[in-house]
Amino acid sequence: MSELPEYILDRIFDAPRDMVWKAWTDPELLARWYGPGVETIIHEFNPVVGGFWLNEMKWGDKSMLSTAEFTQVEEHKLLVWNHSSADENWNVVANPMMPDWPTTLLTTVTFEDVGEKTKVRLVWTPVDASEAEITCFAGMMNKMGGGWESGYAIMDEIFAELQA
Amino acid sequence: MSAEPNLDAVFSALADPTRRAILERLSAGQATVNEIAAPFEMSQPAVSRHLKVLEQAGLIERDIDQQRRPARLKAAHMSAAADWLAEFEHFWTTSFNQLDDVLAGMKLANLEDKTRE
Numbered sequence: 001m002s003e004l005p006e007y008i009l010d011r012i013f014d015a016p017r018d019m020v021w022k023a024w025t026d027p028e029l030l031a032r033w034y035g036p037g038v039e040t041i042i043h044e045f046n047p048v049v050g051g052f053w054l055n056e057m058k059w060g061d062k063s064m065l066s067t068a069e070f071t072q073v074e075e076h077k078l079l080v081w082n083h084s085s086a087d088e089n090w091n092v093v094a095n096p097m098m099p100d101w102p103t104t105l106l107t108t109v110t111f112e113d114v115g116e117k118t119k120v121r122l123v124w125t126p127v128d129a130s131e132a133e134i135t136c137f138a139g140m141m142n143k144m145g146g147g148w149e150s151g152y153a154i155m156d157e158i159f160a161e162l163q164a
Numbered sequence: 165m166s167a168e169p170n171l172d173a174v175f176s177a178l179a180d181p182t183r184r185a186i187l188e189r190l191s192a193g194q195a196t197v198n199e200i201a202a203p204f205e206m207s208q209p210a211v212s213r214h215l216k217v218l219e220q221a222g223l224i225e226r227d228i229d230q231q232r233r234p235a236r237l238k239a240a241h242m243s244a245a246a247d248w249l250a251e252f253e254h255f256w257t258t259s260f261n262q263l264d265d266v267l268a269g270m271k272l273a274n275l276e277d278k279t280r281e
Contacts, residue, residue: 009256014267014268015268015270019270019274023263023267023270029266029270032262033260033263033265033266034259035255036262037258098172100171100176122256135179136175136176
């Protein structure tokens, strides 16, 4: 496959760029927002090239670990890391819920001024992925990127049916 | 067919535009291979191959005892795939909403610092 699928998520935050950057790179602040309704424990956070972000999310009696190795860092502008699920020794493992989900996703976060606000763009793309991983990721990204109209319509119909 | 959907098979099946179009056709009601093949300008064996992938992913089911073997949608596995997608999207949307709150708190703290000066 010549071109790798990527997933892009844009969001504008109503705050200046240095503040948004701080909320992403100060582990105390990061732990307060990263992870929906879970307890986020940051075991290590070192946003320099080659540094790691070792993250634990806890809910109920469950716990999910992930490891991220920073590959590019430009203050107030750019954060790039390789993101993977991890075992209890912080070794990279396949996604426990979905084995063909790409084991490692290159995650690129850019910060950009939009007037007084800040636009954050997240881009995910598989790293060293097998064909199965790329297909799995592409199938999902098609849907999430909104380019998958017919499939999306079917799902809407099915949800409506299930809820009826 | 196992009760637990194999999400990898589901997403691989959904990654192909023809198969998604077939699913869309089936969402309008069950159909035979002939009926499915007609609008696609595709041979019946080709359609049958796509149906087999969809069937193995648990997205459709086909009658065994009837000669025409009409295919129809199976909603449960599709919904499991959608749940996974929804969860991934939910993760980031909710996290970003929480980040909005954190930023609002930081702005407020900055403002209070300035007032004190």
